[in-house]
Amino acid sequence: MSVINGIKEETLIQRLINGDQTAFELLFRFYYPGLVTFASQIVIDSTEAEEIVQDFFVKLWFGRRKIKNTESLKSYFFTSVKNRALNVLKKEKISEKVREELRDMVESDRLYQPDLFVESELQSRIKLAFEKLPPRINEIFTLSRFKGFSNDEIAGELNISKRTVETQISNALKILREELKDYMFMLLLF
Amino acid sequence: MNKNRQHKKFEPNFKNLIEYRKGLTSFDKKLEAAKLIDQTATVDVDKAYRTVSSKINKGNKTTGIFTSLTRIAAVLTLPLLAFTIWTLFFQETNKAPVEMAQNEITWQKIQSPMGMRSQVVLPDGSNLWLNAGSEVKYSIPFTRENREVELAGEAFFDVAKNEQLPFVVVAGDTEVEVLGTQFNVNAYPQTEQIQVALKEGKVKFRFAGDEGKMKFCELNPNDFMEFSKTDKTFARKNTNIEKYIAWHQNVMILDDTPMTELAGMLERWYGVEVVIADEEIKRYKFTTTFDNEPLHRVLELLEISSPEIKINYTVGKPIEGTKKFSPSVVTITKK
Numbered sequence: 001m002s003v004i005n006g007i008k009e010e011t012l013i014q015r016l017i018n019g020d021q022t023a024f025e026l027l028f029r030f031y032y033p034g035l036v037t038f039a040s041q042i043v044i045d046s047t048e049a050e051e052i053v054q055d056f057f058v059k060l061w062f063g064r065r066k067i068k069n070t071e072s073l074k075s076y077f078f079t080s081v082k083n084r085a086l087n088v089l090k091k092e093k094i095s096e097k098v099r100e101e102l103r104d105m106v107e108s109d110r111l112y113q114p115d116l117f118v119e120s121e122l123q124s125r126i127k128l129a130f131e132k133l134p135p136r137i138n139e140i141f142t143l144s145r146f147k148g149f150s151n152d153e154i155a156g157e158l159n160i161s162k163r164t165v166e167t168q169i170s171n172a173l174k175i176l177r178e179e180l181k182d183y184m185f186m187l188l189l190f
Numbered sequence: 191m192n193k194n195r196q197h198k199k200f201e202p203n204f205k206n207l208i209e210y211r212k213g214l215t216s217f218d219k220k221l222e223a224a225k226l227i228d229q230t231a232t233v234d235v236d237k238a239y240r241t242v243s244s245k246i247n248k249g250n251k252t253t254g255i256f257t258s259l260t261r262i263a264a265v266l267t268l269p270l271l272a273f274t275i276w277t278l279f280f281q282e283t284n285k286a287p288v289e290m291a292q293n294e295i296t297w298q299k300i301q302s303p304m305g306m307r308s309q310v311v312l313p314d315g316s317n318l319w320l321n322a323g324s325e326v327k328y329s330i331p332f333t334r335e336n337r338e339v340e341l342a343g344e345a346f347f348d349v350a351k352n353e354q355l356p357f358v359v360v361a362g363d364t365e366v367e368v369l370g371t372q373f374n375v376n377a378y379p380q381t382e383q384i385q386v387a388l389k390e391g392k393v394k395f396r397f398a399g400d401e402g403k404m405k406f407c408e409l410n411p412n413d414f415m416e417f418s419k420t421d422k423t424f425a426r427k428n429t430n431i432e433k434y435i436a437w438h439q440n441v442m443i444l445d446d447t448p449m450t451e452l453a454g455m456l457e458r459w460y461g462v463e464v465v466i467a468d469e470e471i472k473r474y475k476f477t478t479t480f481d482n483e484p485l486h487r488v489l490e491l492l493e494i495s496s497p498e499i500k501i502n503y504t505v506g507k508p509i510e511g512t513k514k515f516s517p518s519v520v521t522i523t524k525k
Contacts (some may be wrong), residue, residue: 011484018506019506020305020461021243021305021461022305024246025239025243025306028242032239036230037226044204044207058245058246094201094204095201098208105208110223111211111219111222111223111226116227117226117230126220126227129224130224142228146225176217176220177217180220
């Protein structure tokens, strides 16, 4: 079980069941960002993802007395949000075939495992690998892979040649390959 | 749901996503994973929590909102009356319409229940931390001739600088006026004192003196001022003000704090009821710092630090026939 702000999750659940809003807030702050990112990978819309997760937490508060203290919150939260997200797609008239494929992917692909979205060993190892990149290379690489800029755009933005951009990206990939190699056991299914 | 959304969900988008994810190499998947982790950091949790918090607190406050609306209506009647008289007798004919529009006011009210502290960003960019069992109210539009908030309880302010628009905190019959600074105001209606602690900049504390004359007192950084509501007098000292403001960073500092005062702090901080079952231990004093500790740890540490006391904690139970819980009770006795 997770430890949130130095408090055991068990304690927080007990306090939540007793109607303690501070406990609710701590759980919310801990899980919300991850759940939203997770849901947005199903409905492909971050605003909608936020609505789904907020709605889930509101229901959680009002149904708090039905929570069982032994439950693992992480898997309960992520399963609930997954089902809610897939239900939204049903209302949006996405065909059953596509929904089924999506459900299969969410349930089998490691890119949807809860540990990726909340503080966990897996998450910190991936973060650590990126911290190994020199700042400049990290900046270029982030613009390219995470923010979707083209090499030309990055060259213009940072006032360097396109050639430099290409070299730096390939350097970044080399470093990351090396760093992430050690964590193969964590990321076995990737 | 989603009536306002421009695009309906588009099936090919989902097919593309599935195909794209299938086509990733194992290395690309690691990069994709890092991208997702990165995304979690950009989610605005504060805003989301405010939305959720207002929804879960709505249900049990229907009557409260109704009565406060009538109160606001009453407060609004006077200015409106004054405005009417002013328009009838004194107004110059050429500048009416704009002023009319600007005089439409609504009130925004924010409450922190017992056991909970909240942070609010005001429309002018100032930050406000609201301690447990406190309430602030401000008008919208917020920035008119000044920036005014009404406070009942305790709040820490980090005010955005604006020389043209003074920031005024109204607490009972007193006011704290500033231009841009960080300070704490403790003004629970049920307590006899109003306390102001200033971290940075300069503030002016104003109150109506005995003959109804406005008096004021100026505070410099690290000044702590205590005002007595009945005597209408104040005492000011330059001191370490950390213990008065640390709460807004979830730190509770006890500095020779008497048991009775500590009991009040625990009640507000954790939303429990504290019973001191022995006259003698009411005189005990405590000096320590709790950095974001849960209640059970705080109680444990208090017990360890003074071997003569024993602390009992009883969890609140549902009250029959209602959806409410009785408060949890902390009983402090002598061994």
